[in-house]
Amino acid sequence: MTEQGMIGIENLRVAFGQGADSVVAVDGVSLSVRDGESFGLVGESGSGKSTVLRAVSGLNHDWSGRVAVAGVEQSRRRAKGFFKTCQMVFQDPYGSLHPRHPVDRILAEPIAIHGLGDTDGRIDRVLLEVGLGPSFRFRYPHQLSGGQRQRVAIARALVLEPRLLLLDEPTSALDVSVQAEILNLLRRLRAERGLTLVLVSHNLAVVANLCDRLAVMNRGRIVEEMTVEDLRRGEAAQPYTRQLLRASQGYDRAAAESFRDFA
Protein backbone atom coordinates (compact mmCIF):
# COMPACT_ATOMS: atom_id res chain seq x y z
CA MET A 1 0.00 0.00 0.00
CA THR A 2 1.42 3.35 -0.96
CA GLU A 3 0.82 6.55 0.97
CA GLN A 4 -1.86 7.65 -1.45
CA GLY A 5 -4.33 5.16 -0.03
CA MET A 6 -7.03 3.19 -1.79
CA ILE A 7 -8.04 5.74 -4.42
CA GLY A 8 -5.99 8.63 -5.76
CA ILE A 9 -7.59 10.85 -8.41
CA GLU A 10 -5.80 13.85 -9.85
CA ASN A 11 -7.26 16.35 -12.26
CA LEU A 12 -9.86 13.93 -13.64
CA ARG A 13 -11.70 15.25 -16.67
CA VAL A 14 -14.54 13.50 -18.51
CA ALA A 15 -16.28 14.96 -21.56
CA PHE A 16 -19.13 13.49 -23.59
CA GLY A 17 -19.71 14.28 -27.25
CA GLN A 18 -17.55 15.90 -29.89
CA GLY A 19 -16.61 19.47 -30.75
CA ALA A 20 -19.23 22.14 -30.14
CA ASP A 21 -21.70 19.61 -28.67
CA SER A 22 -19.16 18.43 -26.13
CA VAL A 23 -20.35 18.46 -22.51
CA VAL A 24 -17.76 18.44 -19.75
CA ALA A 25 -19.27 16.20 -17.05
CA VAL A 26 -16.25 16.14 -14.76
CA ASP A 27 -13.93 19.12 -14.84
CA GLY A 28 -10.65 18.73 -12.98
CA VAL A 29 -11.58 16.62 -9.94
CA SER A 30 -8.87 15.58 -7.49
CA LEU A 31 -9.52 13.52 -4.39
CA SER A 32 -8.09 10.69 -2.38
CA VAL A 33 -9.72 7.97 -0.30
CA ARG A 34 -7.76 6.20 2.42
CA ASP A 35 -7.66 2.44 2.85
CA GLY A 36 -10.64 1.37 4.98
CA GLU A 37 -12.34 4.74 4.73
CA SER A 38 -15.97 5.29 3.78
CA PHE A 39 -16.21 8.27 1.47
CA GLY A 40 -19.34 10.01 0.16
CA LEU A 41 -19.80 11.85 -3.13
CA VAL A 42 -22.78 14.18 -2.94
CA GLY A 43 -24.42 16.38 -5.52
CA GLU A 44 -27.52 17.04 -7.59
CA SER A 45 -28.23 15.37 -10.91
CA GLY A 46 -25.69 16.33 -13.55
CA SER A 47 -23.07 17.25 -10.95
CA GLY A 48 -20.74 14.51 -12.24
CA LYS A 49 -20.72 12.37 -9.09
CA SER A 50 -21.68 9.13 -10.86
CA THR A 51 -19.32 9.89 -13.73
CA VAL A 52 -16.39 10.08 -11.29
CA LEU A 53 -17.42 6.68 -9.92
CA ARG A 54 -17.73 5.17 -13.40
CA ALA A 55 -14.29 6.45 -14.37
CA VAL A 56 -12.80 4.81 -11.26
CA SER A 57 -14.64 1.54 -11.91
CA GLY A 58 -13.48 1.36 -15.53
CA LEU A 59 -16.98 1.68 -16.98
CA ASN A 60 -16.06 4.94 -18.66
CA HIS A 61 -13.06 4.84 -20.97
CA ASP A 62 -12.95 8.45 -22.12
CA TRP A 63 -11.26 10.26 -19.31
CA SER A 64 -8.04 12.15 -18.81
CA GLY A 65 -6.02 12.83 -15.69
CA ARG A 66 -4.71 10.30 -13.21
CA VAL A 67 -6.59 7.49 -11.47
CA ALA A 68 -4.85 5.12 -9.07
CA VAL A 69 -6.63 2.29 -7.26
CA ALA A 70 -4.93 0.36 -4.45
CA GLY A 71 -1.62 1.98 -5.41
CA VAL A 72 -1.83 0.89 -9.06
CA GLU A 73 -1.99 3.50 -11.81
CA GLN A 74 -4.98 2.76 -14.02
CA SER A 75 -5.10 3.04 -17.77
CA ARG A 76 -8.31 3.39 -19.73
CA ARG A 77 -8.76 -0.36 -20.05
CA ARG A 78 -8.70 -2.37 -16.86
CA ALA A 79 -6.89 -5.66 -16.36
CA LYS A 80 -8.99 -8.59 -15.13
CA GLY A 81 -7.27 -8.46 -11.75
CA PHE A 82 -8.58 -4.94 -11.17
CA PHE A 83 -12.13 -6.23 -10.77
CA LYS A 84 -10.97 -8.58 -8.04
CA THR A 85 -10.01 -5.48 -6.03
CA CYS A 86 -12.83 -3.18 -7.01
CA GLN A 87 -16.53 -3.98 -7.43
CA MET A 88 -19.60 -1.84 -7.93
CA VAL A 89 -23.27 -1.88 -6.83
CA PHE A 90 -25.78 0.04 -8.92
CA GLN A 91 -28.88 2.05 -8.15
CA ASP A 92 -31.61 0.00 -9.71
CA PRO A 93 -31.78 -3.60 -8.49
CA TYR A 94 -34.47 -4.24 -11.11
CA GLY A 95 -32.12 -3.37 -13.98
CA SER A 96 -28.78 -4.65 -12.71
CA LEU A 97 -29.59 -8.37 -12.41
CA HIS A 98 -30.04 -10.62 -15.44
CA PRO A 99 -33.79 -11.40 -15.46
CA ARG A 100 -33.36 -14.94 -16.82
CA HIS A 101 -30.45 -16.02 -14.63
CA PRO A 102 -31.17 -17.53 -11.21
CA VAL A 103 -29.25 -16.11 -8.23
CA ASP A 104 -26.93 -19.13 -8.38
CA ARG A 105 -25.79 -18.31 -11.91
CA ILE A 106 -25.53 -14.57 -11.18
CA LEU A 107 -23.10 -15.34 -8.34
CA ALA A 108 -21.27 -18.23 -10.06
CA GLU A 109 -20.27 -16.16 -13.10
CA PRO A 110 -17.70 -13.85 -11.42
CA ILE A 111 -16.25 -16.87 -9.59
CA ALA A 112 -15.78 -18.73 -12.89
CA ILE A 113 -14.34 -15.68 -14.69
CA HIS A 114 -11.69 -15.26 -12.03
CA GLY A 115 -11.11 -19.02 -11.69
CA LEU A 116 -11.53 -18.99 -7.93
CA GLY A 117 -12.96 -22.49 -7.38
CA ASP A 118 -15.12 -23.73 -4.47
CA THR A 119 -18.13 -22.17 -6.19
CA ASP A 120 -20.76 -23.82 -3.98
CA GLY A 121 -19.04 -22.88 -0.74
CA ARG A 122 -18.47 -19.29 -1.83
CA ILE A 123 -22.06 -18.78 -2.94
CA ASP A 124 -23.53 -20.23 0.26
CA ARG A 125 -21.22 -18.14 2.43
CA VAL A 126 -21.84 -14.87 0.60
CA LEU A 127 -25.63 -15.39 0.62
CA LEU A 128 -25.51 -15.88 4.38
CA GLU A 129 -23.36 -12.81 4.73
CA VAL A 130 -25.89 -10.57 2.98
CA GLY A 131 -28.68 -12.05 5.09
CA LEU A 132 -30.44 -14.14 2.45
CA GLY A 133 -29.36 -17.71 3.13
CA PRO A 134 -28.92 -20.68 0.76
CA SER A 135 -32.67 -21.03 0.11
CA PHE A 136 -32.42 -18.05 -2.24
CA ARG A 137 -29.88 -19.74 -4.51
CA PHE A 138 -32.26 -21.06 -7.12
CA ARG A 139 -34.68 -18.16 -7.30
CA TYR A 140 -34.97 -15.77 -10.22
CA PRO A 141 -34.81 -11.99 -9.76
CA HIS A 142 -38.55 -11.60 -10.42
CA GLN A 143 -39.21 -13.80 -7.39
CA LEU A 144 -37.37 -11.35 -5.12
CA SER A 145 -38.37 -8.02 -3.56
CA GLY A 146 -36.38 -4.84 -4.31
CA GLY A 147 -34.44 -5.15 -1.05
CA GLN A 148 -33.63 -8.82 -1.70
CA ARG A 149 -32.44 -7.98 -5.22
CA GLN A 150 -30.14 -5.30 -3.85
CA ARG A 151 -28.76 -7.88 -1.41
CA VAL A 152 -28.05 -10.19 -4.38
CA ALA A 153 -26.29 -7.31 -6.17
CA ILE A 154 -24.18 -6.72 -3.06
CA ALA A 155 -23.46 -10.47 -2.82
CA ARG A 156 -22.33 -10.50 -6.47
CA ALA A 157 -19.90 -7.68 -5.71
CA LEU A 158 -18.63 -9.33 -2.52
CA VAL A 159 -18.20 -12.84 -3.88
CA LEU A 160 -14.82 -11.82 -5.34
CA GLU A 161 -13.75 -10.51 -1.92
CA PRO A 162 -12.85 -7.04 -3.16
CA ARG A 163 -11.20 -4.41 -0.97
CA LEU A 164 -13.02 -1.50 -2.57
CA LEU A 165 -16.78 -1.29 -3.07
CA LEU A 166 -18.24 1.48 -5.24
CA LEU A 167 -21.90 2.21 -4.50
CA ASP A 168 -23.98 4.30 -6.90
CA GLU A 169 -27.17 5.38 -5.08
CA PRO A 170 -27.60 1.87 -3.65
CA THR A 171 -30.74 2.66 -1.66
CA SER A 172 -32.56 5.38 -3.60
CA ALA A 173 -34.86 2.93 -5.41
CA LEU A 174 -35.87 1.29 -2.12
CA ASP A 175 -38.51 2.02 0.53
CA VAL A 176 -37.18 3.69 3.68
CA SER A 177 -37.61 0.61 5.85
CA VAL A 178 -35.64 -1.46 3.31
CA GLN A 179 -33.09 1.34 2.95
CA ALA A 180 -32.38 1.05 6.69
CA GLU A 181 -31.73 -2.71 6.30
CA ILE A 182 -29.33 -2.20 3.37
CA LEU A 183 -27.45 0.62 5.14
CA ASN A 184 -27.07 -1.57 8.25
CA LEU A 185 -25.84 -4.44 6.06
CA LEU A 186 -23.25 -2.27 4.29
CA ARG A 187 -21.99 -0.90 7.60
CA ARG A 188 -21.62 -4.41 9.05
CA LEU A 189 -19.85 -5.75 5.93
CA ARG A 190 -17.46 -2.83 5.96
CA ALA A 191 -16.55 -3.51 9.61
CA GLU A 192 -16.20 -7.28 9.10
CA ARG A 193 -14.15 -7.14 5.91
CA GLY A 194 -12.29 -3.85 6.36
CA LEU A 195 -13.81 -2.65 3.09
CA THR A 196 -13.21 0.76 1.60
CA LEU A 197 -16.52 2.27 0.45
CA VAL A 198 -17.26 5.07 -1.98
CA LEU A 199 -20.94 6.03 -1.83
CA VAL A 200 -22.54 8.27 -4.43
CA SER A 201 -25.82 9.74 -3.23
CA HIS A 202 -28.02 12.81 -3.42
CA ASN A 203 -29.25 12.10 0.11
CA LEU A 204 -27.14 13.85 2.75
CA ALA A 205 -28.61 11.85 5.63
CA VAL A 206 -27.75 8.54 3.91
CA VAL A 207 -24.16 9.71 3.35
CA ALA A 208 -23.92 10.87 6.97
CA ASN A 209 -25.12 7.47 8.14
CA LEU A 210 -22.54 5.42 6.25
CA CYS A 211 -19.52 7.68 5.60
CA ASP A 212 -16.69 9.37 7.48
CA ARG A 213 -15.90 12.06 4.97
CA LEU A 214 -17.56 13.48 1.84
CA ALA A 215 -17.05 15.71 -1.15
CA VAL A 216 -19.84 17.95 -2.47
CA MET A 217 -19.94 18.28 -6.26
CA ASN A 218 -21.64 20.81 -8.53
CA ARG A 219 -21.34 21.11 -12.31
CA GLY A 220 -18.41 18.74 -12.60
CA ARG A 221 -16.30 20.29 -9.87
CA ILE A 222 -15.76 19.58 -6.20
CA VAL A 223 -17.27 22.45 -4.22
CA GLU A 224 -15.86 21.34 -0.89
CA GLU A 225 -14.66 18.36 1.09
CA MET A 226 -15.81 17.96 4.66
CA THR A 227 -16.12 15.45 7.48
CA VAL A 228 -19.49 13.98 8.40
CA GLU A 229 -19.18 15.64 11.83
CA ASP A 230 -19.00 19.03 10.10
CA LEU A 231 -21.99 18.09 7.97
CA ARG A 232 -24.01 17.08 11.03
CA ARG A 233 -23.19 20.36 12.74
CA GLY A 234 -24.21 22.22 9.57
CA GLU A 235 -20.71 23.71 9.31
CA ALA A 236 -20.40 24.04 5.56
CA ALA A 237 -17.92 26.57 4.19
CA GLN A 238 -19.56 27.01 0.79
CA PRO A 239 -22.94 28.65 0.11
CA TYR A 240 -23.80 25.84 -2.34
CA THR A 241 -23.44 23.22 0.40
CA ARG A 242 -25.45 25.34 2.84
CA GLN A 243 -28.26 25.60 0.28
CA LEU A 244 -28.19 21.82 -0.28
CA LEU A 245 -28.35 21.28 3.50
CA ARG A 246 -31.31 23.61 3.84
CA ALA A 247 -33.19 22.02 0.95
CA SER A 248 -32.80 18.56 2.46
CA GLN A 249 -34.47 19.61 5.71
CA GLY A 250 -38.03 19.52 4.36
CA TYR A 251 -40.31 22.10 2.78
CA ASP A 252 -39.86 25.69 3.88
CA ARG A 253 -41.58 28.43 1.88
CA ALA A 254 -39.02 31.10 2.79
CA ALA A 255 -36.04 28.86 2.05
CA ALA A 256 -37.44 27.91 -1.37
CA GLU A 257 -37.60 31.61 -2.22
CA SER A 258 -33.94 32.15 -1.38
CA PHE A 259 -32.54 29.37 -3.57
CA ARG A 260 -30.32 30.38 -6.45
CA ASP A 261 -28.27 28.72 -9.18
CA PHE A 262 -24.57 28.18 -8.63
CA ALA A 263 -22.42 28.29 -11.73
Place this chain on the structure above:
Amino acid sequence: MSDSPLLEVSNLRVSFPTRQGVTEAVRGVSFTVGREKLGIVGESGSGKSMTGRSVLRLVPAPGVVGADRLAFRGEDLLGASDKRLRAIRGRRIAMVMQDPKFSLNPVMTVGRQIAEAYRVHSDAGPAEARRRALEMLEAVRIRDPERVYGRYPHEVSGGMGQRIMIAMMLIPEPELLIADEPTSALDVTVQMQVLAILDDLCGRRGMGMIFISHDLNLVASFCDRILIMYAGRVVESCRASELRNATHPYTRGLLDSLPRLDDPRAELPVLTRDPAWLTEGGQ
Protein backbone atom coordinates in the same frame (compact mmCIF):
# COMPACT_ATOMS: atom_id res chain seq x y z
CA MET B 1 -69.77 26.36 1.66
CA SER B 2 -66.13 26.42 2.53
CA ASP B 3 -66.77 23.75 5.15
CA SER B 4 -68.39 21.18 2.88
CA PRO B 5 -65.70 18.86 1.53
CA LEU B 6 -64.63 18.88 -2.13
CA LEU B 7 -64.18 15.15 -2.17
CA GLU B 8 -65.80 12.44 -0.07
CA VAL B 9 -64.44 8.92 -0.16
CA SER B 10 -66.02 6.19 1.90
CA ASN B 11 -64.94 2.55 2.04
CA LEU B 12 -62.96 2.66 -1.21
CA ARG B 13 -61.82 -0.71 -2.53
CA VAL B 14 -59.60 -1.49 -5.51
CA SER B 15 -58.94 -5.08 -6.50
CA PHE B 16 -57.15 -6.82 -9.34
CA PRO B 17 -58.16 -10.32 -10.42
CA THR B 18 -55.05 -12.41 -11.14
CA ARG B 19 -54.41 -16.04 -11.93
CA GLN B 20 -53.53 -16.60 -8.27
CA GLY B 21 -56.76 -15.02 -7.05
CA VAL B 22 -57.92 -11.50 -6.31
CA THR B 23 -55.28 -9.00 -5.14
CA GLU B 24 -56.75 -6.23 -3.04
CA ALA B 25 -54.70 -3.06 -3.56
CA VAL B 26 -57.00 -0.77 -1.55
CA ARG B 27 -59.12 -2.28 1.21
CA GLY B 28 -61.69 0.11 2.61
CA VAL B 29 -60.23 3.61 2.67
CA SER B 30 -62.33 6.57 3.80
CA PHE B 31 -61.41 10.25 3.87
CA THR B 32 -62.56 13.71 2.84
CA VAL B 33 -60.65 16.54 1.22
CA GLY B 34 -61.54 20.19 1.63
CA ARG B 35 -59.62 23.28 0.57
CA GLU B 36 -56.46 21.91 2.10
CA LYS B 37 -53.33 19.90 1.35
CA LEU B 38 -53.94 16.29 2.27
CA GLY B 39 -50.87 14.04 2.23
CA ILE B 40 -51.10 10.30 1.61
CA VAL B 41 -47.91 8.53 2.68
CA GLY B 42 -46.92 4.92 2.36
CA GLU B 43 -44.34 2.53 0.99
CA SER B 44 -44.53 0.91 -2.42
CA GLY B 45 -47.53 -1.37 -2.65
CA SER B 46 -49.43 0.43 0.10
CA GLY B 47 -52.20 1.45 -2.31
CA LYS B 48 -51.57 5.20 -2.15
CA SER B 49 -51.31 5.70 -5.92
CA MET B 50 -54.34 3.49 -6.60
CA THR B 51 -56.32 5.56 -4.10
CA GLY B 52 -55.39 8.72 -6.02
CA ARG B 53 -56.12 7.17 -9.40
CA SER B 54 -59.47 5.70 -8.43
CA VAL B 55 -60.82 9.21 -7.71
CA LEU B 56 -60.67 9.89 -11.46
CA ARG B 57 -61.46 6.25 -12.31
CA LEU B 58 -58.01 5.92 -13.85
CA VAL B 59 -57.30 2.50 -12.37
CA PRO B 60 -56.03 0.38 -15.28
CA ALA B 61 -57.97 -2.69 -16.39
CA PRO B 62 -58.55 -5.34 -15.09
CA GLY B 63 -58.69 -3.39 -11.79
CA VAL B 64 -62.10 -3.01 -10.20
CA VAL B 65 -63.01 0.04 -8.10
CA GLY B 66 -65.81 -0.03 -5.56
CA ALA B 67 -66.87 2.34 -2.78
CA ASP B 68 -69.82 3.13 -0.56
CA ARG B 69 -69.43 6.73 -1.65
CA LEU B 70 -67.05 8.50 -4.02
CA ALA B 71 -68.34 12.00 -4.58
CA PHE B 72 -66.92 15.28 -5.82
CA ARG B 73 -68.91 18.26 -4.55
CA GLY B 74 -71.79 15.94 -3.87
CA GLU B 75 -71.76 14.41 -7.35
CA ASP B 76 -71.24 10.67 -7.55
CA LEU B 77 -68.11 9.79 -9.54
CA LEU B 78 -68.43 6.03 -9.45
CA GLY B 79 -71.70 5.90 -11.36
CA ALA B 80 -70.95 8.89 -13.61
CA SER B 81 -71.03 8.31 -17.37
CA ASP B 82 -67.75 8.41 -19.29
CA LYS B 83 -68.91 11.63 -20.94
CA ARG B 84 -69.63 13.27 -17.58
CA LEU B 85 -66.29 12.04 -16.25
CA ARG B 86 -64.43 13.59 -19.16
CA ALA B 87 -65.98 16.93 -18.24
CA ILE B 88 -64.60 16.56 -14.73
CA ARG B 89 -61.16 15.12 -15.53
CA GLY B 90 -58.66 17.86 -16.13
CA ARG B 91 -61.27 20.61 -15.86
CA ARG B 92 -62.32 20.22 -12.23
CA ILE B 93 -60.02 17.53 -10.89
CA ALA B 94 -56.51 17.41 -12.35
CA MET B 95 -53.69 14.99 -11.78
CA VAL B 96 -49.90 15.46 -11.87
CA MET B 97 -47.83 12.30 -12.24
CA GLN B 98 -44.31 11.56 -11.13
CA ASP B 99 -42.19 11.71 -14.23
CA PRO B 100 -42.59 14.45 -16.85
CA LYS B 101 -40.56 12.35 -19.28
CA PHE B 102 -43.43 9.89 -19.63
CA SER B 103 -46.33 12.30 -19.23
CA LEU B 104 -45.57 14.88 -21.93
CA ASN B 105 -46.12 14.27 -25.62
CA PRO B 106 -42.58 14.00 -27.05
CA VAL B 107 -43.46 15.22 -30.55
CA MET B 108 -45.39 18.36 -29.63
CA THR B 109 -43.91 21.60 -28.31
CA VAL B 110 -44.64 22.18 -24.64
CA GLY B 111 -46.41 25.45 -25.37
CA ARG B 112 -48.87 23.79 -27.74
CA GLN B 113 -49.55 21.08 -25.16
CA ILE B 114 -50.41 23.65 -22.51
CA ALA B 115 -52.53 25.67 -24.95
CA GLU B 116 -54.34 22.50 -26.01
CA ALA B 117 -55.17 21.72 -22.38
CA TYR B 118 -56.79 25.14 -22.16
CA ARG B 119 -58.70 24.91 -25.44
CA VAL B 120 -60.15 21.49 -24.63
CA HIS B 121 -61.76 22.91 -21.51
CA SER B 122 -62.81 26.35 -22.79
CA ASP B 123 -64.02 27.85 -26.07
CA ALA B 124 -60.98 30.09 -26.39
CA GLY B 125 -59.35 30.64 -29.80
CA PRO B 126 -55.72 29.82 -30.57
CA ALA B 127 -54.41 33.33 -29.87
CA GLU B 128 -56.17 33.50 -26.50
CA ALA B 129 -54.94 30.00 -25.59
CA ARG B 130 -51.38 30.96 -26.47
CA ARG B 131 -51.57 34.09 -24.33
CA ARG B 132 -52.95 32.09 -21.37
CA ALA B 133 -50.30 29.37 -21.80
CA LEU B 134 -47.54 31.99 -21.70
CA GLU B 135 -49.07 33.50 -18.55
CA MET B 136 -49.21 30.06 -16.98
CA LEU B 137 -45.55 29.36 -17.82
CA GLU B 138 -44.73 32.58 -16.06
CA ALA B 139 -46.87 31.59 -13.06
CA VAL B 140 -44.76 28.43 -12.62
CA ARG B 141 -41.66 30.67 -12.72
CA ILE B 142 -40.23 29.81 -16.08
CA ARG B 143 -37.95 32.71 -16.81
CA ASP B 144 -38.26 33.03 -20.57
CA PRO B 145 -41.77 31.74 -21.41
CA GLU B 146 -41.63 32.72 -25.11
CA ARG B 147 -38.50 30.64 -25.65
CA VAL B 148 -39.70 27.64 -23.62
CA TYR B 149 -43.10 27.69 -25.40
CA GLY B 150 -41.47 26.49 -28.61
CA ARG B 151 -39.34 23.77 -27.02
CA TYR B 152 -39.92 20.02 -27.20
CA PRO B 153 -40.02 17.99 -23.97
CA HIS B 154 -36.56 16.48 -24.56
CA GLU B 155 -35.08 19.97 -24.71
CA VAL B 156 -36.05 20.90 -21.15
CA SER B 157 -34.66 19.72 -17.80
CA GLY B 158 -36.57 17.49 -15.39
CA GLY B 159 -37.46 20.36 -13.09
CA MET B 160 -38.70 22.47 -15.97
CA GLY B 161 -40.64 19.50 -17.38
CA GLN B 162 -42.45 19.06 -14.08
CA ARG B 163 -43.25 22.79 -13.96
CA ILE B 164 -44.65 22.48 -17.49
CA MET B 165 -46.80 19.54 -16.37
CA ILE B 166 -48.09 21.61 -13.46
CA ALA B 167 -48.82 24.53 -15.80
CA MET B 168 -50.77 22.20 -18.09
CA MET B 169 -52.77 20.73 -15.23
CA LEU B 170 -53.54 24.06 -13.61
CA ILE B 171 -54.47 26.07 -16.70
CA PRO B 172 -58.14 24.92 -16.65
CA GLU B 173 -58.17 26.07 -12.98
CA PRO B 174 -59.24 22.80 -11.36
CA GLU B 175 -60.78 22.78 -7.90
CA LEU B 176 -58.88 19.69 -6.81
CA LEU B 177 -55.37 18.59 -7.76
CA ILE B 178 -54.15 15.04 -7.25
CA ALA B 179 -50.34 15.08 -7.25
CA ASP B 180 -48.75 11.61 -7.29
CA GLU B 181 -45.10 11.95 -6.27
CA PRO B 182 -44.88 15.20 -8.24
CA THR B 183 -41.37 16.04 -7.11
CA SER B 184 -39.73 12.66 -6.48
CA ALA B 185 -37.74 12.71 -9.72
CA LEU B 186 -36.34 16.18 -8.99
CA ASP B 187 -33.28 17.49 -7.17
CA VAL B 188 -33.98 18.77 -3.67
CA THR B 189 -33.61 22.47 -4.45
CA VAL B 190 -35.81 22.22 -7.55
CA GLN B 191 -38.26 20.13 -5.52
CA MET B 192 -38.60 22.97 -3.00
CA GLN B 193 -39.21 25.49 -5.77
CA VAL B 194 -41.90 23.34 -7.42
CA LEU B 195 -43.59 22.80 -4.06
CA ALA B 196 -43.56 26.54 -3.41
CA ILE B 197 -45.41 27.03 -6.72
CA LEU B 198 -48.03 24.40 -5.79
CA ASP B 199 -48.33 25.91 -2.32
CA ASP B 200 -48.95 29.43 -3.71
CA LEU B 201 -51.46 28.23 -6.29
CA CYS B 202 -53.34 26.27 -3.64
CA GLY B 203 -53.46 29.26 -1.33
CA ARG B 204 -54.35 31.81 -3.98
CA ARG B 205 -57.07 29.82 -5.76
CA GLY B 206 -58.43 27.95 -2.77
CA MET B 207 -57.66 24.70 -4.56
CA GLY B 208 -57.70 21.41 -2.68
CA MET B 209 -54.80 19.01 -3.10
CA ILE B 210 -54.10 15.34 -2.52
CA PHE B 211 -50.34 14.97 -2.28
CA ILE B 212 -49.17 11.37 -2.61
CA SER B 213 -45.61 10.63 -1.53
CA HIS B 214 -43.30 8.10 0.09
CA ASP B 215 -41.32 10.90 1.77
CA LEU B 216 -42.54 11.36 5.35
CA ASN B 217 -40.50 14.43 6.14
CA LEU B 218 -41.53 16.18 2.97
CA VAL B 219 -45.23 15.51 3.53
CA ALA B 220 -44.99 16.53 7.19
CA SER B 221 -43.45 19.87 6.25
CA PHE B 222 -45.67 20.56 3.21
CA CYS B 223 -49.20 19.27 3.92
CA ASP B 224 -51.89 20.17 6.44
CA ARG B 225 -53.11 16.66 7.19
CA ILE B 226 -51.65 13.19 6.59
CA LEU B 227 -53.03 9.71 6.02
CA ILE B 228 -50.54 6.89 6.51
CA MET B 229 -51.34 3.85 4.39
CA TYR B 230 -50.16 0.28 4.85
CA ALA B 231 -51.26 -2.71 2.75
CA GLY B 232 -54.29 -0.96 1.28
CA ARG B 233 -55.59 0.57 4.50
CA VAL B 234 -55.23 3.85 6.35
CA VAL B 235 -53.49 2.85 9.58
CA GLU B 236 -53.24 6.34 11.01
CA SER B 237 -54.26 9.90 10.22
CA CYS B 238 -53.00 13.02 11.90
CA ARG B 239 -52.27 16.71 11.47
CA ALA B 240 -48.99 17.12 9.59
CA SER B 241 -47.48 19.05 12.46
CA GLU B 242 -48.29 16.14 14.80
CA LEU B 243 -46.53 13.43 12.76
CA ARG B 244 -43.66 13.36 15.28
CA ASN B 245 -46.19 12.19 17.88
CA ALA B 246 -47.69 9.45 15.70
CA THR B 247 -48.68 6.42 17.72
CA HIS B 248 -49.15 3.54 15.25
CA PRO B 249 -46.16 1.17 15.37
CA TYR B 250 -45.92 1.21 11.55
CA THR B 251 -45.68 5.01 11.42
CA ARG B 252 -43.22 4.99 14.31
CA GLY B 253 -41.17 2.31 12.55
CA LEU B 254 -41.04 4.33 9.33
CA LEU B 255 -39.98 7.48 11.17
CA ASP B 256 -37.29 5.62 13.12
CA SER B 257 -35.84 3.89 10.06
CA LEU B 258 -34.95 7.22 8.40
CA PRO B 259 -31.31 8.24 8.78
CA ARG B 260 -31.14 11.78 10.14
CA LEU B 261 -28.46 14.43 10.10
CA ASP B 262 -29.26 15.45 13.68
CA ASP B 263 -29.00 11.90 14.99
CA PRO B 264 -25.50 10.37 14.91
CA ARG B 265 -26.51 6.78 15.80
CA ALA B 266 -25.13 4.33 13.28
CA GLU B 267 -27.39 1.28 13.43
CA LEU B 268 -30.86 2.11 12.12
CA PRO B 269 -33.86 0.39 13.74
CA VAL B 270 -35.39 -2.00 11.24
CA LEU B 271 -39.15 -2.10 10.83
CA THR B 272 -40.70 -5.37 11.99
CA ARG B 273 -44.05 -5.86 10.32
CA ASP B 274 -46.80 -7.12 12.56
CA PRO B 275 -49.33 -9.32 10.68
CA ALA B 276 -52.03 -7.76 12.88
CA TRP B 277 -51.61 -4.47 10.94
CA LEU B 278 -53.13 -6.21 7.92
CA THR B 279 -56.41 -6.94 9.62
CA GLU B 280 -56.97 -4.19 12.15
CA GLY B 281 -59.91 -1.85 11.61
CA GLY B 282 -58.19 0.86 9.60
CA GLN B 283 -60.66 3.70 9.60
